[in-house]
Amino acid sequence: MKVLLTGAWTMIATAWRLNPRKTALAVVLMTAGAVAAPLLAAALGWMTREVVAGTPGRAVLAGVAVAVSAVLVLALAHFAHLAYYELSELAELDFDERVIEVSNGSAGIEHHERAEDADTWTVLRQEGRQFRTGLEALLNGVGLVLAVVLTAVLLAVQNPLLLLLPVAAVPPLLAGRVAERVLDRARTATAEPTRAALNLFHLATSARLAGELRVSGVRDELRARHDRLWSRATRGLWRAHLTATWVRAAGQVVFALAYIGGVLLVVRDAIAGRRGVGDVVLVIVLAAQVNQQVATAVALLQDLQRMAGAYRRLTEVTASVTGPATAAPLHAPPARLRDGIDLAGVAFTYPGTDVPVLRDVDLHLPAGATVAIVGENGAGKSTLVKLLCGFYRPSAGRILVDGADLRGMAVDEWRARIAAGFQDFVRYEFTARHVVGLGDLPRLSSEPAVRAALARAGAAGVPDDLPDGLSTPLGKSYADGAELSGGQWQKLALGRAMMREAPLLLVLDEPTSALDPEAEHVLFQRYADHAKRVAGRTGGITVFVSHRFSTVRMADLIIVVGGGRVVETGDHAALTARGGLYAELFALQAKAYS
Numbered sequence: 001m002k003v004l005l006t007g008a009w010t011m012i013a014t015a016w017r018l019n020p021r022k023t024a025l026a027v028v029l030m031t032a033g034a035v036a037a038p039l040l041a042a043a044l045g046w047m048t049r050e051v052v053a054g055t056p057g058r059a060v061l062a063g064v065a066v067a068v069s070a071v072l073v074l075a076l077a078h079f080a081h082l083a084y085y086e087l088s089e090l091a092e093l094d095f096d097e098r099v100i101e102v103s104n105g106s107a108g109i110e111h112h113e114r115a116e117d118a119d120t121w122t123v124l125r126q127e128g129r130q131f132r133t134g135l136e137a138l139l140n141g142v143g144l145v146l147a148v149v150l151t152a153v154l155l156a157v158q159n160p161l162l163l164l165l166p167v168a169a170v171p172p173l174l175a176g177r178v179a180e181r182v183l184d185r186a187r188t189a190t191a192e193p194t195r196a197a198l199n200l201f202h203l204a205t206s207a208r209l210a211g212e213l214r215v216s217g218v219r220d221e222l223r224a225r226h227d228r229l230w231s232r233a234t235r236g237l238w239r240a241h242l243t244a245t246w247v248r249a250a251g252q253v254v255f256a257l258a259y260i261g262g263v264l265l266v267v268r269d270a271i272a273g274r275r276g277v278g279d280v281v282l283v284i285v286l287a288a289q290v291n292q293q294v295a296t297a298v299a300l301l302q303d304l305q306r307m308a309g310a311y312r313r314l315t316e317v318t319a320s321v322t323g324p325a326t327a328a329p330l331h332a333p334p335a336r337l338r339d340g341i342d343l344a345g346v347a348f349t350y351p352g353t354d355v356p357v358l359r360d361v362d363l364h365l366p367a368g369a370t371v372a373i374v375g376e377n378g379a380g381k382s383t384l385v386k387l388l389c390g391f392y393r394p395s396a397g398r399i400l401v402d403g404a405d406l407r408g409m410a411v412d413e414w415r416a417r418i419a420a421g422f423q424d425f426v427r428y429e430f431t432a433r434h435v436v437g438l439g440d441l442p443r444l445s446s447e448p449a450v451r452a453a454l455a456r457a458g459a460a461g462v463p464d465d466l467p468d469g470l471s472t473p474l475g476k477s478y479a480d481g482a483e484l485s486g487g488q489w490q491k492l493a494l495g496r497a498m499m500r501e502a503p504l505l506l507v508l509d510e511p512t513s514a515l516d517p518e519a520e521h522v523l524f525q526r527y528a529d530h531a532k533r534v535a536g537r538t539g540g541i542t543v544f545v546s547h548r549f550s551t552v553r554m555a556d557l558i559i560v561v562g563g564g565r566v567v568e569t570g571d572h573a574a575l576t577a578r579g580g581l582y583a584e585l586f587a588l589q590a591k592a593y594s
């Protein structure tokens with residue numbers, strides 16, 4: 001009940017915050033429309049009484065009352081729709097924005113890894129779409145409460161025993177709540193196959209992946225898997241719907257019996273001459289309305305419960321993402337790096353798994369250095385980079401920035417001093433200028449800054465190939481959006497990473513995989529020169545992950561990762577002379593190219 005009231009309150013408060021005038025109008029119209037229904041029953045009873053009594057003048061008056069209340073019942077709800085339609089659009093948008101904010105508002109990204117949170121996100125994305133129904137239910141509910149009160153008064157005047165009718169409405173209400181809980185549990189339980197099926201659907205319909213899917217001929221396989229996942233999800237939901245229907249039906253039977261009893265009570269009074277025909281008509285219509293009110297209340301309660309559930313999930317996920325507030329004051333990153341970054345006994349295990357991905361990592365990344373991380377697939381290179389960016393906290397050990405623990409540093413401020421380019425970069429469908437400028441928000445639209453960043457990324461020529469230069473909208477979101485090649489997208493993403501001119505840490509995690517080795521080599525050479533100049537001022541460290549040894553060999557320090565441990569460190573000359581894993585990998589690649 002508390003969840004329900006909190007959800008209802010949050011909804012009405014949201015609607016009021018978004019547009020108080022429309023909220024008030026919708027409440028007034030909905031309430032008046034709902035109250036008009038019992039008034040219609042009263043007017044019908046009155047009209048019947050006047051007709052039976054043979055008073056035509058009063059009967060006509062009562063007829064007008066019947067007509068007016070009938071029109072109000074039909075028309076007011078319709079006008080209320082117009083008022084809350086816009087409100088529900090705004091409220092849905094507001095809900096989506098909160099989900100986006102929570103999804104991206106945390107320091108780390110663990111909440112995207114935990115399976116139980118992933119299920120909550122899936123349900124949240126779906127439930128957000130139901131906002132319209134939730135708000136409509138709430139507004140209807142306000143009117144319904146008044147209508148129920150008025151109906152109860154009219155029934156009590158006829159026979160106090162008839163007040164048991166609304167009481168008999170309680171079992172269907174409770175049954176409705178139980179049924180919704182059954183459905184809610186099923187929705188959470190089937191979130192995993194639903195998420196997997198949606199993922200397959202996006203994959204199978206993505207324009208970007210269409211080529212690979214065709215060549216590998218996996219269409220039927222994907223369809224079969226999609227089918228199996230949906231069947232699993234639907235089976236679970238169907239079973240829950242069946243149970244819910246039985247539970248609801250049992251509740252409704254209780255009310256149906258009470259309804260029959262109530263009508264018989266007044267009919268008996270009428271036969272005994274204690275009541276007139278008008279009273280019988282009134283009770284028959286009112287009792288039917290009580291039935292309808294109960295059905296509406298059950299439906300509204302379900303909608304409200306679903307919305308309340310969505311709010312509860314959002315609140316829970318917000319709390320789990322934000323975590324408890326840290327008591328100790330956080331320190332700011334240094335203005336410039338003097339010593340560098342140290343990793344002391346660092347180990348890391350991904351949330352929800354129990355195999356450590358990194359162990360016993362002790363490293364010193366000197367200020368101003370260019371550092372390459374190499375190793376075989378799955379060795380832990382990207383994980384190391386993510387720890388440096390503060391996406392995750394080490395499970396053991398410490399990362400020290402000029403001696404200060406990263407754990408105690410204000411993550412937002414640390415991020416503001418980092419620039420990063422990843423293999424999985426974002427294809428923002430904005431103008432080319434903004435696609436790059438987003439790398440440094442204060443200079444989002446600055447043409448000189450964007451061009452300089454593109455030059456550092458070896459991508460100065462990309463805008464020249466676009467119909468409207470940097471002003472060209474990119475991607476399929478626009479009718480006239482230009483579509484870029486994978487390499488062009490990657491170059492713009494690299495430009496974005498280069499927007500911050502003097503970061504303390506620049507991480508490049510295979511951001512050049514779509515470029516040819518020579519282009520990658522030239523780019524790193526150019527960037528390393530720039531980095532050296534900037535490093536003189538800020539002591540900034542460049543860390544890059546690459547499988548190409550022609551690039552790697554340029555680094556001041558090469559870190560070789562193998563099986564979750566650092567197996568070798570040194571520069572190219574020292575490592576080749578050592579004849580270890582690096583020398584082996586280097587020789588293998590050199591042979592492949594020769």
Ligand SMILES: Nc1ncnc2c1ncn2[C@@H]1O[C@H](COP(=O)(O)OP(=O)(O)OP(=O)(O)O)[C@@H](O)[C@H]1O
Nearest residue numbers: 113350353357375376377378379380381382383384
């Ligand atoms: N989000 C995650 N959750 C659980 N395990 C993960 C996650 N990301 C990576 N891993 C595991 O951690 C190990 C190291 O992955 P990582 O991405 O750091 O390797 P990598 O050296 O960068 O590999 P590659 O060269 O293929 O990019 C792998 O075994 C991988 O399965």
